[in-house]
Amino acid sequence: MCFKVTPDFEALREADWIAGAAHGVETRYVRRILNCFDESALEMALRLSDTLAGRGVTMGLDALSVGGGEAEPYLKTLYALGYERAARVRSEASLDFAPAVTASIIASYVRQVDHSDLVVLGCRSGPGDSGTVPFLVAEKLGWPCLTQVIEVEPLTDDRVRVACMVDDGLLRVTLRLPCVLAVGNAVVSRLRVPTLTDRLARRHKRIDVFSGADLGVDIARELRREPCVLAGLEAIHRARQGVIIGGETPREKARVLFDSHLKSILEKL
Amino acid sequence: MRSAAILDGTIGAATQQAQALGGFLREGLVGDLVGETLVFYHDECDKKRLVELAPTRAVRLIKTTARRPERMVEILTAVARSEGISLFLFAGGPAGTELATRLAYRTSGAVLTDALSIEVGPERLLCRKNVYSNHMVGRFELSARPWCVSIDACWKDGGSPTSLAHHILSGTDETGRIGTTPFEDLELVDPPSTGDLAESRFLVVAGYGAGNREGVERIAEAARRMGAAFGVSRPVAMNAWALMDRLIGVSGTRAAPALCIVVGASGAPALYWGIEKAAFIVAVDPDEQAPIVRNADAALLDDGVAIVEELAEIIAAEVLR
Numbered sequence: 007m008c009f010k011v012t013p014d015f016e017a018l019r020e021a022d023w024i025a026g027a028a029h030g031v032e033t034r035y036v037r038r039i040l041n042c043f044d045e046s047a048l049e050m051a052l053r054l055s056d057t058l059a060g061r062g063v064t065m066g067l068d069a070l071s072v073g074g075g076e077a078e079p080y081l082k083t084l085y086a087l088g089y090e091r092a093a094r095v096r097s098e099a100s101l102d103f104a105p106a107v108t109a110s111i112i113a114s115y116v117r118q119v120d121h122s123d124l125v126v127l128g129c130r131s132g133p134g135d136s137g138t139v140p141f142l143v144a145e146k147l148g149w150p151c152l153t154q155v156i157e158v159e160p161l162t163d164d165r166v167r168v169a170c171m172v173d174d175g176l177l178r179v180t181l182r183l184p185c186v187l188a189v190g191n192a193v194v195s196r197l198r199v200p201t202l203t204d205r206l207a208r209r210h211k212r213i214d215v216f217s218g219a220d221l222g223v224d225i226a227r228e229l230r231r232e233p234c235v236l237a238g239l240e241a242i243h244r245a246r247q248g249v250i251i252g253g254e255t256p257r258e259k260a261r262v263l264f265d266s267h268l269k270s271i272l273e274k275l
Numbered sequence: 276m277r278s279a280a281i282l283d284g285t286i287g288a289a290t291q292q293a294q295a296l297g298g299f300l301r302e303g304l305v306g307d308l309v310g311e312t313l314v315f316y317h318d319e320c321d322k323k324r325l326v327e328l329a330p331t332r333a334v335r336l337i338k339t340t341a342r343r344p345e346r347m348v349e350i351l352t353a354v355a356r357s358e359g360i361s362l363f364l365f366a367g368g369p370a371g372t373e374l375a376t377r378l379a380y381r382t383s384g385a386v387l388t389d390a391l392s393i394e395v396g397p398e399r400l401l402c403r404k405n406v407y408s409n410h411m412v413g414r415f416e417l418s419a420r421p422w423c424v425s426i427d428a429c430w431k432d433g434g435s436p437t438s439l440a441h442h443i444l445s446g447t448d449e450t451g452r453i454g455t456t457p458f459e460d461l462e463l464v465d466p467p468s469t470g471d472l473a474e475s476r477f478l479v480v481a482g483y484g485a486g487n488r489e490g491v492e493r494i495a496e497a498a499r500r501m502g503a504a505f506g507v508s509r510p511v512a513m514n515a516w517a518l519m520d521r522l523i524g525v526s527g528t529r530a531a532p533a534l535c536i537v538v539g540a541s542g543a544p545a546l547y548w549g550i551e552k553a554a555f556i557v558a559v560d561p562d563e564q565a566p567i568v569r570n571a572d573a574a575l576l577d578d579g580v581a582i583v584e585e586l587a588e589i590i591a592a593e594v595l596r
Contacts, residue, residue: 015543025411132406133408135405136386137389145380172370172463175464176463177342178460179458179462181459182459191526193518196514233386233419234386235416236415239411240412240413242405244551248558248571250563250574256581256582257585259577259582259585261589263573264593267555269594271555275534
């Protein structure tokens with residue numbers, strides 16, 4: 007299971023979004039959060055494991071994050087929740103706009119360390135929001151991939167039944183493993199909270215830290231070969247009039263809004 | 276330099292794809308390109324209709340099997356290698372993202388998803404797309420060809436397909452070389468209903484400021500009484516205060532109502548993307564510094580639930596009576 011810890015972009019002030027920066031916006035001081043789709047993916051994997059455990063089948067769960075040390079608190083949480091291995095791959099260089107490099111690292115980890123036959127991750131993450139990483143991982147591994155997954159249930163040892171949103175509706179499909187599943191707007195959207203007992207019991211479990219070289223990935227070289235590079239940033243101007251409607255009470259304000267603006271709009275609908 | 280727009284008739288939503296591709300080719304693309312459309316279809320498709328929808332005059336027809344993206348990628352890879360096409364253009368959405376990414380990988384090209392616009396240079400493709408959860412627009416340079424680009428979902432508003440005098444360049448049948456598939460027992464079921472959001476003329480959106488499930492339900496009930504469609508922000512859906520199919524924004528529905536009332540949402544760009552086409556936006560939020568206040572046409576600084584319930588009473592009595 008792969009996840010990314012990202013800055014909470016909503017915590018930045020408007021003045022912090024500086025256009026013209028070629029290599030991204032300064033976000034080091036902003037609090038970190040789990041990418042929402044990855045959070046769904048991590049919980050979905052736990053539920054898959056729970057379901058299999060009920061059938062007497064053990065499903066080993068590995069968690070991997072690519073990036074800096076900000077992932078470590080989450081990796082410890084995942085240990086407490088029952089993940090068997092928690093690892094991260096460090097990179098000196100920012101991989102924010104380098105989906106191909108990220109995918110190389112994940113695919114190498116799966117091939118060389120994890121040896122799993124199911125990769126579950128979020129369908130996209132910021133700041134690049136490319137949505138390409140799951141498909142690139144699948145291509146590198148030679149596996150099929152489904153994106154916008156909202157439900158997974160195990161059928162047999164090597165088959166899962168998946169529900170995913172496609173362009174024209176909801177598709178249910180049975181998929182042979184190995185495969186890559188990219189989680190979208192799943193109902194399962196929050197990662198469960200471990201008990202204090204579980205946290206204490208597993209607090210000494212070691213987080214494995216790899217470099218790109220450990221996995222046979224020359225990150226610097228792959229970054230230079232990235233065929234799509236960020237060249238600059240532009241601000242987005244969204245401001246409208248923002249007329250503040252006056253009044254003393256909610257009833258009074260609602261009346262002013264209706265009379266001054268809404269009545270004429272609604273009468274034309 | 277040649278380009279190819281991909282119209283995937285093997286999935287539904289061909290009209291929306293054509294609208295998006297056509298709008299993008301007219302207004303989103305700058306450059307001197309000779310364009311054609313690769314139309315994928317299968318036995319049950321209305322082939323004539325698909326040709327009519329093609330956003331370029333020149334059309335190639337490729338017969339394949341429904342819902343076999345891995346086979347489509349193989350076909351497109353062969354086309355890229357034999358035809359010398361520099362730019363492949365895909366409609367937005369999961370299928371476009373998959374095809375663009377896989378094609379770029381297999382041809383050692385470059386991929387960019389959700390493009391807002393592109394400019395074709397002699398050596399590079401310059402693309403703009405939303406980044407940082409829609410807080411900013413990034414300018415990207417694509418070097419290696421073919422350039423495989425899927426376009427932003429905002430181009431679904433691209434207008435009706437233009438009527439063109441099409442001519443068929445070629446027609447091939449690829450159904451004989453399908454091979455095996457890892458997918459079994461495919462079943463397309465009705466999606467959760469989001470049509471009321473996308474088509475709504477009057478929309479109420481509840482945000483995390485509603486406070487709890489009860490607050491969201493009260494806003495939903497007020498919306499119903501006003502005759503408005505009801506949507507929510509991502510934090511509301513993630514807290515299970517409303518169903519995911521009510522989600523408005525980048526990962527949900529993009530609406531273009533005449534009137535949109537946003538209640539208790541800060542107006543994060545990912546949400547705002549879903550309502551920015553609204554003709555008139557009302558923000559109801561106690562925080563004057565919330566972005567939604569600046570980005571609305573009118574704002575009420577107050578408790579959202581109380582305001583929207585008062586509005587429902589007035590509208591029910593004076594408009595819907």
